[in-house]
Amino acid sequence: MKMKSRALRVKRIGVAVTLVFAACVCALGQTGKGPVDPGVRGGAAGAGGPLNGLTADEAAFFQDGLARFAEVEVVTGGANNGLGPRFNSNQCLSCHAQPASGGSSPSQNPEVKVATLNGAKNVVPWFVTPHGPVREARFKKSPDASNDGEVHDLFVITGRADAVGCNIKQFNFLPAGNPQTGQGGNRNIIFRIPTPLFGAGLMEAIPDSAILANSKANAAEKAALGIRGRVNAHLSGNVNVSGNDGTITRFGWKAQNKSLVIFAGEAYNVEMGITNQLFPQERDETPGCLFNATPEDTNNFTTTPAPGTNPNTAVLSDIEAFADFMRMLAPPTPAPDTPSTVKGRGVFNKVGCTHCHTSSFTTGKLIASGSSTSPSVALSNQPVNLFSDILVHHMGAGLADGITQGAAGPDEFRTAPLWGVGQRIFFLHDGRTSNLVEAIRAHRSAGSEANKVIEHFNRLSTEEQQDLINFLRSL
Ligand code: HEC
Numbered sequence: 331m332k333m334k335s336r337a338l339r340v341k342r343i344g345v346a347v348t349l350v351f352a353a354c355v356c357a358l359g360q361t362g363k364g365p366v367d368p369g370v371r372g373g374a375a376g377a378g379g380p381l382n383g384l385t386a387d388e389a390a391f392f393q394d395g396l397a398r399f400a401e402v403e404v405v406t407g408g409a410n411n412g413l414g415p416r417f418n419s420n421q422c423l424s425c426h427a428q429p430a431s432g433g434s435s436p437s438q439n440p441e442v443k444v445a446t447l448n449g450a451k452n453v454v455p456w457f458v459t460p461h462g463p464v465r466e467a468r469f470k471k472s473p474d475a476s477n478d479g480e481v482h483d484l485f486v487i488t489g490r491a492d493a494v495g496c497n498i499k500q501f502n503f504l505p506a507g508n509p510q511t512g513q514g515g516n517r518n519i520i521f522r523i524p525t526p527l528f529g530a531g532l533m534e535a536i537p538d539s540a541i542l543a544n545s546k547a548n549a550a551e552k553a554a555l556g557i558r559g560r561v562n563a564h565l566s567g568n569v570n571v572s573g574n575d576g577t578i579t580r581f582g583w584k585a586q587n588k589s590l591v592i593f594a595g596e597a598y599n600v601e602m603g604i605t606n607q608l609f610p611q612e613r614d615e616t617p618g619c620l621f622n623a624t625p626e627d628t629n630n631f632t633t634t635p636a637p638g639t640n641p642n643t644a645v646l647s648d649i650e651a652f653a654d655f656m657r658m659l660a661p662p663t664p665a666p667d668t669p670s671t672v673k674g675r676g677v678f679n680k681v682g683c684t685h686c687h688t689s690s691f692t693t694g695k696l697i698a699s700g701s702s703t704s705p706s707v708a709l710s711n712q713p714v715n716l717f718s719d720i721l722v723h724h725m726g727a728g729l730a731d732g733i734t735q736g737a738a739g740p741d742e743f744r745t746a747p748l749w750g751v752g753q754r755i756f757f758l759h760d761g762r763t764s765n766l767v768e769a770i771r772a773h774r775s776a777g778s779e780a781n782k783v784i785e786h787f788n789r790l791s792t793e794e795q796q797d798l799i800n801f802l803r804s805l
């Protein structure tokens with residue numbers, strides 16, 4: 331929530347990438363045989379900046395959104411208020427940081443520090459470790475055994491110096507399982523790690539008709555491979571969706587959310603506990619834990635912006651500004667080709683990865699940003715090299731998380747976009763592995779549409795498999 335002038339804002343923080351850590355993780359579980367994941371690609375991030383070709387106005391709104399994305403929120407009495415009563419972290423950037431602002435889980439897990447920040451007494455749950463992935467938890471059944479499926483925040487504001495009088499308790503996440511993989515332990519709980527936001531505006535700008543046409547392309551090959559996939563369109567009468575207009579939803583691990591504004595509003599309330607114009611009620615209304623007027627983030631009815639602030643962006647709510655940042659955030663820059671990555675791309679196509687991980691779409695011809703008269707050149711008619719069909723697929727018992735979101739059922743997930751995978755530390759929806767070879771093998775289990783493709787992968791020579799891994803690490 332915005333209370334004071336822009337000048338008080340916390341400056342964008344640099345996020346250190348601990349390559350040493352990545353190197354030791356990728357050595358785990360890798361024997362001499364078979365392909366080896368070389369780990370997080372070194373060198374420049376090649377991500378985190380704005381799209382090419384923004385107008386000066388667009389660039390100003392991108393920068394405003396980026397600054398707000400990096401703001402650290404407190405409960406009350408500070409420059410940015412509204413945190414809690416329950417939360418997972420206190421800043422968008424904390425979870426979306428690797429390898430640059432807008433990315434995925436960083437190597438230093440911010441959830442460990444935020445647990446006890448400012449006097450809070452939270453116990454760090456067993457599945458959150460200093461160098462493990464940022465995780466949020468969903469309960470299949472709520473504590474009273476009714477159907478649930480929702481995110482249950484890890485932390486409470488109880489004990490914080492800016493939350494005097496609040497006494498709510500943390501949820502119980504025990505019994506513990508393997509802290510690294512998140513496997514085992516409490517069978518009622520599943521995990522999700524942050525998806526990266528690079529290129530999100532281009533994804534938002536893909537016409538539904540292009541997604542549908544692609545889903546019908548290469549039908550004979552897909553049928554032979556057992557790949558179906560369906561559009562996660564809204565089901566009429568499904569209270570789990572907010573739009574209900576029948577158009578394709580595309581963001582999140584189950585393609586459960588329609589737009590960047592909706593995701594921003596939901597994340598602000600679900601991850602940070604900050605109510606806003608899309609999600610105006612606190613998720614926990616326990617008396618003694620409510621410190622601000624709700625919604626905590628609103629448009630700012632200011633006709634006299636504070637000195638030094640941009641009068642145009644000053645009126646925006648935070649969720650609108652977050653969406654502007656994500657919409658104009660450039661896609662990741664892949665590494666230059668090598669002979670091995672070129673071969674690897676061929677292998678990717680040959681074994682059929684590409685039937686789900688569609689290499690490219692094109693955005694609509696006329697995509698607006700902030701002007702009602704001229705479309706955004708940066709967003710219109712642009713390639714989207716995301717390596718996803720944006721459909722949800724049955725991924726089998728091994729990956730199933732038992733959660734239904736919109737039309738995506740318990741074992742269905744959105745084909746994870748692979749752009750930027752070369753610089754990611756953690757993979758799959760629950761962050762169970764840091765090893766791309768394991769991520770590929772996890773595609774195979776009873777009921778998975780990917781089984782035949784993974785059988786093809788397993789029959790490749792080690793050299794071809796290695797080329798494929800090298801190709802993925804170049805993305
Ligand atoms: C505690 C960590 C955390 C914080 C803080 C956080 N996120 Fe996320 N974000 C996640 C997780 C986890 C997911 C995946 C959720 C899912 O699909 O179930 C996600 C997914 C997203 C996505 C979907 C992208 C895609 O293509 O799938 C968007 C957009 C997003 N977050 C925006 C934001 C914004 C804006 C903020 C700040 C208001 C924010 N997030 C704060 C953890 C976080």
Ligand code: HEC
Pocket residue numbers: 557678681682683684685686687723725729743744745746747748751756757758759760766769770773779780783784787798802
């Ligand atoms: C049937 C569709 C399908 C096929 C075929 C398929 N994938 Fe996937 N892929 C997915 C889905 C869905 C996910 C997300 C699964 C999850 O997180 O539970 C995924 C996740 C991944 C990830 C992890 C990405 C991340 O964000 O964590 C990698 C890497 C990957 N796939 C590579 C491949 C490769 C390489 C092939 C070919 C050998 C392949 N996939 C074949 C659907 C598919």
